[in-house]
Amino acid sequence: GQNIDQPTEMTATEGAIVQINCTYQTSGFNGLFWYQQHAGEAPTFLSYNVLDGLEEKGRFSSFLSRSKGYSYLLLKELQMKDSASYLCAVLGGDYKLSFGAGTTVTVRA
């Protein structure tokens, strides 16, 4: 089976930086996704990593270390609209996507 761990909740101040960690133990690996989900809405795609290293996309960056089974999502210059749940998902060896329980980020003024 798949085991994907991420913190349940994080709180940060507007304008600050927050790093959401995700560790995984999966049967095979074909990539790691991060999704954002606002309350009551559908998840939306943020990033995809399949090779080790950092992928930067505007205020959001995602890092992957396959040897450590570890990823993080970095949110810079936090805005109130960034308050949401952030879902780490791993594409396993069977090419099925397994999701972590999600990290709820609250941005305070």
Next chain:
Amino acid sequence: IAGITQAPTSQILAAGRRMTLRCTQDMRHNAMYWYRQDLGLGLRLIHYSNTAGTTGKGEVPDGYSVSRANTDDFPLTLASAVPSQTSVYFCASSAQRDHTDTQYFGPGTRLTVL
């Protein structure tokens, strides 16, 4: 408008009743998926389809069935609903058959089984 639609938006259902959740996409994506989302458990894959005419089981398939008669539609059926199937159900699609690209999610169906 391109995207994925789901119906109904929400439904309250008596236990033992049959229910079909509808999902339609207009992006001509090959793969489609059904997930359920429960508090503290995250999204769990119920069934998937790599292409029209094929389906496969996900992590939690028991009590659910799907069909993929064409590219656009992927209905999910609960043959005899039970209270443990109370959840939010999301349909998703992706362009590639091997699931290696982004999944696009529908707005969800909130189902309550009493």
